[in-house]
Amino acid sequence: MRATMCILTFLFLLLTTTTTAAHGSSKCKAWLVQSIPTDMPKLAPIPGVLSTADVLQWLAGNSSKSLDIIAQYWQLVPRPSDSRSGDYGYSEEELQRFGANEGLKVYKALENAANRKVPIRLLQHSGVYPDYTDEPSNLASGRPNVKNVTLLLSDWWGSGVVHAKVWISDSRDVYIGSANNDWKSLTQVKEVGIYLTGCSEIAEKVEIYYNNLWKLAHLDVSAYTRSVWDQQWQINRKVPCWSHFINPKERCRSPLPKYMEVAHVSGYPVLSDPNMSHISIETPGVNDSFSDPQLSYLSFAPPELLFGKYQTDEQAWVDTIKSVAKGGTVRINTMDWLGQSGYTKETVYWPSISSAISEVVFSKGAKVQILVAKWAHFKNNTDQHLKSLLYSNTLCSSSEDNHCSGKVEIKYYIVPGYNSTGPAALNGAATGNTYPGYTRVNHGKYAVSDVRAHISTSNLVWDYFYTTAGVSFGTYQPAIVSQLQEIFNADWTSPYAVPVELLEEGHACSS
Numbered sequence: 001m002r003a004t005m006c007i008l009t010f011l012f013l014l015l016t017t018t019t020t021a022a023h024g025s026s027k028c029k030a031w032l033v034q035s036i037p038t039d040m041p042k043l044a045p046i047p048g049v050l051s052t053a054d055v056l057q058w059l060a061g062n063s064s065k066s067l068d069i070i071a072q073y074w075q076l077v078p079r080p081s082d083s084r085s086g087d088y089g090y091s092e093e094e095l096q097r098f099g100a101n102e103g104l105k106v107y108k109a110l111e112n113a114a115n116r117k118v119p120i121r122l123l124q125h126s127g128v129y130p131d132y133t134d135e136p137s138n139l140a141s142g143r144p145n146v147k148n149v150t151l152l153l154s155d156w157w158g159s160g161v162v163h164a165k166v167w168i169s170d171s172r173d174v175y176i177g178s179a180n181n182d183w184k185s186l187t188q189v190k191e192v193g194i195y196l197t198g199c200s201e202i203a204e205k206v207e208i209y210y211n212n213l214w215k216l217a218h219l220d221v222s223a224y225t226r227s228v229w230d231q232q233w234q235i236n237r238k239v240p241c242w243s244h245f246i247n248p249k250e251r252c253r254s255p256l257p258k259y260m261e262v263a264h265v266s267g268y269p270v271l272s273d274p275n276m277s278h279i280s281i282e283t284p285g286v287n288d289s290f291s292d293p294q295l296s297y298l299s300f301a302p303p304e305l306l307f308g309k310y311q312t313d314e315q316a317w318v319d320t321i322k323s324v325a326k327g328g329t330v331r332i333n334t335m336d337w338l339g340q341s342g343y344t345k346e347t348v349y350w351p352s353i354s355s356a357i358s359e360v361v362f363s364k365g366a367k368v369q370i371l372v373a374k375w376a377h378f379k380n381n382t383d384q385h386l387k388s389l390l391y392s393n394t395l396c397s398s399s400e401d402n403h404c405s406g407k408v409e410i411k412y413y414i415v416p417g418y419n420s421t422g423p424a425a426l427n428g429a430a431t432g433n434t435y436p437g438y439t440r441v442n443h444g445k446y447a448v449s450d451v452r453a454h455i456s457t458s459n460l461v462w463d464y465f466y467t468t469a470g471v472s473f474g475t476y477q478p479a480i481v482s483q484l485q486e487i488f489n490a491d492w493t494s495p496y497a498v499p500v501e502l503l504e505e506g507h508a509c510s511s
Ligand SMILES: *[C@@H]1O[C@H](CO)[C@@H](O)[C@H](O)[C@H]1NC(C)=O
Pocket: 012, 013, 014, 015, 262, 273, 274, 275, 308, 309
């Protein structure tokens, strides 16, 4: 009830309740899932949260009819002897200590499913260093029940990658979250996701997205893309020919199997009446579990893959921020944050998320707490963008006429060891690194207000919403909302989170 009521007034509700899963009378259940890097003793554990390594093994272990995986890249098995790998030069003993065995277990569970003749589909981006499509190729090799495909989004959108991290088992159980199919994502990178079991209604919708990506990978790109002037973002770019960024008269008919044109939707992301599902979700991982049906939703990126039916992921983030009650708190966790694009030829200015934050700070007196990762591959201009957002606090109190009681608070999240990552050896010499490459980072992507939780696979940079494949699950389920708040609070109050401060006026600026 509560704040959801007003949202109900402009949302259609999609049918309801009982899942008719083939394997008996299973109810839809959800658990939050985390990976906690080793050597973080000062982080308070949250009871009832599952570990990513277990969940991925269970998804593979329980599958009997189908297993569909979307991955950016694969490295479940460590590669200490490949000089191109960030694992290079670490000893067997060190890898044990890093928890690399968990990745091996997930790979074995997949191999077992493949050997059980479960129909498996593996869809991924390619070209991530060194050769991160070896594992799906090996799984597919000699097994007609395993299909693998590489999808290059840059062929379709000019830039971008498959960045969603999704497992769907038997059209019933699902993982959506930040964890890559990488052993390091299980024990050396901090991840957040959700595990849903017995949730056919949700799984089947994620599968539609899956099938659309699969179809895209088999289409002739040149016949289905156009270069256009994007009026909304003020750049020239390549898009699929059915994109709403193209003049209606010049658009093609979408070749995707499940694509529904919605006449009144003109341009993105103004899909204002996405269908949400009213689903009863049990939460065995939380004591005070509520089982009243609550609104849940899926959102996707890029907009051309929404088949006209769902919210864009950007809109779902914005709506989560705006769902905050007056005087309430929004908590946001992301690895990267930029109020612009990061990977395009022409640079896009992107105020969508920071604008939503400033709006609730001003009009609702909301407190907005943001955690951004500081790590080895930190984007140089993150600090300037964060300080630009912090300036909202100055604007908030800039006039006696303002009734603005909200506040933005931002902290960098620093996983210890982040400044000592990379291969242990280079050209035969020891590097002195103490952890493998691309580790020791807070990689989760989510937002949670007082009433709504949004669990995503996308970072807060323009590209993730317009050229990159991403999936989010969101819900008003109170137990999930409160447990996600707990996860955030444990990080926020830990010694690993360090405030970002806007210099007071009058202070000298250092260069
Ligand atoms: C939303 O759901 C209703 C009821 O199932 C359906 O009639 C309507 O077409 C759906 N709208 C969209 C945009 O999919």
